[in-house]
Amino acid sequence: MPYHTYLNVIFEPLKDEIEKYNWIVTDLEFGFGGEDLPVDMEHDYFILSAADFKNLLGKNVQIWWGIIIAIPIDIEIQLDEDNLPCAEGNSLIWKNGNLQYPGAEIEVICFDSSYTIVKFTKEELSEKFAVYFNEAIALENFK
Numbered sequence: 001m002p003y004h005t006y007l008n009v010i011f012e013p014l015k016d017e018i019e020k021y022n023w024i025v026t027d028l029e030f031g032f033g034g035e036d037l038p039v040d041m042e043h044d045y046f047i048l049s050a051a052d053f054k055n056l057l058g059k060n061v062q063i064w065w066g067i068i069i070a071i072p073i074d075i076e077i078q079l080d081e082d083n084l085p086c087a088e089g090n091s092l093i094w095k096n097g098n099l100q101y102p103g104a105e106i107e108v109i110c111f112d113s114s115y116t117i118v119k120f121t122k123e124e125l126s127e128k129f130a131v132y133f134n135e136a137i138a139l140e141n142f143k
Contacts, residue, residue: 003108003117005062005063005064005113005116006061006062006063007057007058007059007061007063007068007108008057008058008059008061010116010118010126011057012132013128013129013131013132013133014106014125014128014129015057015107017070017125018050018054019024019073019136020050020051020070020073021050021070021071021072021073021105022047022048022049022050022070022071022073022075022077023046023047023048023049023050023053023054023068023069023070023071024045024046024047024048024067024068024069024071024079024085024101024104025039025045025046025047025048025056025066025067025068025069025117026044026045026046026067026069026084026085026086027065027066027067027084027085027087027088028041028046028063028065028066029041029064029065029066029087029092030061030063030064030066031039031061031062031064036055036059037055037056037059038052038053038055038056040057044081044084045079045081045084047077047079049064050073053130059072059131062113063110063113064110064113065087065088065110065111065112065113066087066108066109066110066111067085067086067087067100067107067108067110068106068107068108068110069085069099069100069101069106069107069108070094070104070105070106070107071102071103071104071105072103072105072117076081077101082113084102085100085101085107087109087110087111087112088112093109093111093117094117094142095139096119096138096139097119097121098119099119099121104121105120105121105122105125106118106119106120106121106125107119111127117118117139119139
């Protein structure tokens, strides 16, 4: 894997799951040389449909900082704009099982374009990810 923060690469083993969720994207800084993204750096957060998230994945975007959270489509998303999910300065991102939105099933944390932390609440998603990325290590084993 050449870069750990390219969304299209990270989500390859999960591409069949995208339609099941709406997507919260916060704390975003990214690199991209094109146009027509469903996100920008002018806003603090975005709530994307599965179609918009697929559009984002199709653009070869490298996320330097950011939180991407999958919420099942039957759960209404209500964000507290004063307490948005974030990576920088948040020691809880390094703890297993701590997803930053109630009901979330997937959380991807892009941390300073150096690390990507991927958390799941469903074991079958975690296993699918681990099989695809055999170099991935469990968060509790990260030093």
